[in-house]
Amino acid sequence: MRILGISAFYHDSAAALIVDGKIVAAAQEERFTRKKHDPNFPVTATRYCLAEAGIDARQLDYVVFYEKPFLKFERLLETYLAFAPRGFDSFRKAIPVWLKEKLFQKSVLRNHLAEIDDNVDWEAKLLFADHHQSHAASAFFASPFSEAAILTLDGVGEWTTTSAGYGREHTLDLTREINFPHSIGLLYSAFTYYTGFKVNSGEYKVMGLAPYGEPKYAQTILDHLIDLKEDGSFRLDLNYFDYCTGLTMTNDRFNALFGGAVRDPTEPLEQRHMDLAASVQRVTEEIVLRLARGLAQEGKSKNLCLAGGVALNCVANGKILRERHFERIWIQPAAGDAGGAVGAALAAYHQFAGQPRPAPAHDAMAGGYLGPSFSQTQIEQRLGQVGAVFATLESADLIPRTVEALIQQQAVGWFQGRMEFGPRALGARSILGDPRSPSMQRSLNLRVKFRESFRPFAPAVLRDDVADWFDLDSDSPYMQLVADVLPKRRRPVATGDEKLFGIERLNVPRSIVPAVTHVDYSARIQTVDADTNPRFYDLLTAFKAATGCPILVNTSFNVRGEPIVCTPEDAFRCFMGSDVDVLVIGNCFLKKEDQSESLKLDYKNAFEPD
Template sequence: MKILGISAYYHDSAAAIIVDGKVLFAAQEERFTRIKNDASFPENAIQFCLSESGLAYEDIDVIAFYDKPFLKFERLLETYYAFAPKGFKSFAKAMPLWLKEKLFIKQFIRKKLKKLGAKNSGKIAINFPEHHLSHIASAFYTSPYAQCAFLTVDGVGEWTTTSYGVASGENGIQVLGELYFPDSLGLFYSSFTYFLGFEVNSGEYKMMGLASYGNEASEQVANFKEIIKRHLVDIKPDGSIKLDMDFFEYPYGLQMVNPKRWEQLFGIKKRQPGEKLEQKHANLAFAAQKVLEEVLLSLIRFIKKETGEKFLCFAGGVALNCVANSVLFNQKIFEDIYVQPAAGDAGGSLGAALAVAHIQEKHNFEGAQNPFNVYMGPRFSNLDVERVLRKHKSSYRYFENKDELIRAIAGYLAEKKVVGWFQGRTEFGPRALGNRSILANASDPEMQHTLNMKIKFREGFRPFAPAVCKEDYNDYFEEGKQSPYMLFTSKVKKKLRKELPFDFENMNLDEKRKVPKSDLPAITHIDHSARVQVVDKQMNPLFWNLIQEYKKISDVGVIINTSFNLKDEPIVNSPEDAYICFMKSEMDILALENYLIVK
């Protein structure tokens, strides 16, 4: 059976194609349109999935859409009614779009596909798995487990904000409990994201990075945590929560919270986007992060007790919080935790298709044999690259052999050059994992500042992720979850850490950032943690070989790997995207497949 999965109309729309239970290709619409977190119908991603798999629309048996629009519409109507007359502006803004497109999504999909050339669009079956079912299917059916417990946590699907249960290849997915809107751990976290001046649905990871600058021992942090737990969220022993909706406006309004009420509550002003970050902002982010972790720990302890399972699959937007993931893993409540790398709504397209394949078609599932392959997007030939370079009249060097290219790039990294690295297929999900990456020297104390200010044009406090070969992980990092997807953090080895100045806690955020924390200062966050990508030779042999070649030259087996994009832009997709990004930044080197461009 050939199944096309689609997610759309909230954020991070995407498409995936599955044939006889096997995932072939998947891509996010933003990579084609160049609109960050694009929520529009993923027509470009659909066209890619079909053409790359050699399928026509006539070959598709089922389309799986990642949630149930009628249930979501019911939630909107009931919520607006419950909070009336509040929220009329939000209601008036939302209804035209729902009545025009979202509510009649089945007809809308058929019309879209017909415009794209599907002559049989009226005959293709369209299924609507629930939102959280799509999330857990995306994780379980790509995991190595034949049976496990599962947890999904996000903002909201139709009504559900959190769900748990047991998944098995034999019995499918059994939901044992759910938490419903408006009580949402994801929207709780997004409310702090909003109050701290970051954009909701894309700035949560910025808040997570800022949280590490919080002073845990300070009276302000203790006070913030007490206020949060006394006034905003009631945490039950089983990890369920009850939010005091007097302090939140997201169910009915055009903003997450009432800023004035929060300013009175916490004693600090709402930060405006671009406004200077201060210690009080970091302390509030830290307090919110710790409350999030407390809730998640309560949840998984309860789930372990209820299910007795050895393993846990975790999905939904909150599962992209790698700091919290590491706290959960390090508690050893479960023997292992698996997080699907596109855990947010983009992965819903994949999950919807997998849910139909395994639940409806009853494909046998005994656990994935290999790590889930994230390299499922477009790839380009050397001829495609050469066309772009000729168009821009760029001088370049061509390498017949990739081994020679790798040696050249390793040399440039050792010389502290910043390299745009474009190879193979685009990654699926929010992380660049060695195919659409910016690479740099992790030992250079100035490199974090250089990358943030001159390359990425983003906030200076933001940390960079290290990439290390699986065989070398233990030489640089403490024991922890070795993730190939950058979904967990690890502490840098104690022997590599540097002693902090005695007055470190009295410094401002920028002064703290400038202090080298280890012998790998560009990837060591303020708390000595790093969001490590553990590179498996089998999974990405070219990237593995590059890191090994760099190690031969520099005697260091760790490099910076950050996404190939500028601030507020999607990760590059095509050679044209990569060349434009390279020229707009202060990157030194660009490796486009077998071509090398030196600025």
């Protein structure tokens, strides 16, 4: 049975294909169109999935959309009626779009699918899953567990913002939910907006900014914005928000409560903004922890699966793990809306078609490597066509040359195998660096990524060595858990440096791997083993042999505002438009100084800030 899952029309559109229950391909549309968070129907991603499986559209049994448009329209109408006449301007702008496109989304989907093949009876194949059903299916059915508790958290689907339940074998039962407008995701997005970052894009910046502040406003949030119960259920005070009927997330009452207007993105960050970030992060962690504890106390499972955009909050995930109410947790690597494409297809296969689930040995996401790959011949041809100068090395030479470049403090673009699915680069489309360098974090942010200097980088670490460096002794292949650097790997902070505040703390080395140690001694960890990414594993092993350090800085291969690179041409353009020193694609080794000056690009202002 062949089932195509689709998520589209909001942000991070994607396509995923499963064949007889196995995920064979998945990709976000943004990687092909080069438009970050592209919300449009994933025509190109769908074509890729079909090509990867070696089938044509007529061989599909079902196409499953990741949510139900009529329920979303119902929520829109009921919300505006509940708040009328307030918000009429927002209603007037939204309704024509819904009436023209979204209310009749079945015909819109049919028309888009006809672009792929207009000889297919698409209506006969088309199914719709609930938004949070898609999230839950992506979490449980793709997990390595035969049974588990499930928690999904995001901004909003049709009505649901938080759901909880249980999965067993090929069944899924969501037993509890919290509905719009009460939403942990929208609470976090309100502070994303208020601190001057983009909603649905900048939430991870707020998480990265939080350790620079103190949670001074956490009690204010709990006293005024949210009524949080012991079991994690909550209600927001909507008098402080404008997202139900307005065109902004917050209002003047919110501004007055927190002592100022919304930060303009061009304005400098102040200590107050860092304290706000720390505060909403602290409250979010408390909500998530209470929800997880409540599920654990029911005693139905020692396993927990997470999905939804809030499940990308790896700091909260790490705290769930450390509380040890669950023996094992698994977070869908594409936890946001893109992963809904995977979940919709899996939900159709197991729940609609009633197909059994194979006994899981590993998770079904294949390390996240579900996107396009390129043969060595294709790589060489494509690099030649764009005028790149490269050497083709044997594998035995490629790894030592790359290690040498890393030891020389060079930034290395690393392009190998199948592209990752989801927001994280996991060693297939990565920029790598030496974590022992005190200047690497700031240098990569400003010279290579062209982004804010406070943004942390993740350590990729050999699985066998993770417990010797971090307060973690479990798998974290998808960079979804935060843990502290062990005290034995830390460096004492000088007396004068202890008094620094905010961003001033950025350049104080705190461990022997300062480039991946955040200001609170934490790190967002990716564990690497030989099974899922053997070449990346070999590189880490060789770097350890040369330096004694089994860790590399791993950040996504892109610049600010650009999607992660997909093709060799994308990688070469990014290489020539940034201060990446070395590019390794397949067995091709490229040095910046060997390239023609005429091919250099100005990438610094090529993309809008994200």
